[in-house]
Amino acid sequence: MSRSLPNIIITGTPGVGKTSHCELLAERTGLKHVSVNQVVKDKECHEGWDEEYQSWIVDEDKLLDAIEDEVKQGGCIIDWHACDLFPQSWIDLVVVLRVDTATLYDRLIERKYPEAKLQENIDSEIMDVLLQEARDSYDEEIVVELRSVTADDMESNVDRIEQWLKQWKENNAS
Numbered sequence: 001m002s003r004s005l006p007n008i009i010i011t012g013t014p015g016v017g018k019t020s021h022c023e024l025l026a027e028r029t030g031l032k033h034v035s036v037n038q039v040v041k042d043k044e045c046h047e048g049w050d051e052e053y054q055s056w057i058v059d060e061d062k063l064l065d066a067i068e069d070e071v072k073q074g075g076c077i078i079d080w081h082a083c084d085l086f087p088q089s090w091i092d093l094v095v096v097l098r099v100d101t102a103t104l105y106d107r108l109i110e111r112k113y114p115e116a117k118l119q120e121n122i123d124s125e126i127m128d129v130l131l132q133e134a135r136d137s138y139d140e141e142i143v144v145e146l147r148s149v150t151a152d153d154m155e156s157n158v159d160r161i162e163q164w165l166k167q168w169k170e171n172n173a174s
């Protein structure tokens, strides 16, 4: 499929900094921030609310239908804590953000996450769940793991993705 602009997934455990990265990247590049959280809420792509986890139970088919037209046009930054549901043909780059356990713990406590959800997310980060999911779902060469502990990390990550975008445009110029 040919797109005039690429699609990027920014993924990682909740609290790693996906939304912060996507917002900055969208501001710098003009690419569109597709917040899956927001789409799930706005377009009701869910099967109800999970009280224990305090989150929507996502209906993935409905979600894919809701974003398909937009994503197929290209130029989207998809912000979501999973990546295996998006067809490989839609995606040009998968960025997996990573953080150390103590930092993640502090960020999730700040958000007043329920205990079960907090523990599950910490375990998921320790066990590289999102990195593995990305590697299992996409070609190795489009998956990049980046550290997101400090504001400087975020700056350099966004710089790096901007460089990648520039190169992609050069490689795909018609």
Ligand SMILES: Nc1ncnc2c1ncn2[C@@H]1O[C@H](COP(=O)(O)OP(=O)(O)OP(=O)(O)O)[C@@H](O)[C@H]1O
Binding pocket: 012, 013, 014, 015, 016, 017, 018, 019, 020, 021, 081, 107, 147, 148, 149, 150, 151, 152, 153, 154
């Ligand atoms: N690289 C970073 N340096 C400093 N603070 C950060 C960094 N990344 C994220 N944060 C802070 O951590 C908190 C969580 O960030 P953010 O909401 O972007 O995470 P998220 O991965 O999008 O979470 P969710 O999946 O729940 O939406 C915010 O308070 C944000 O300011």
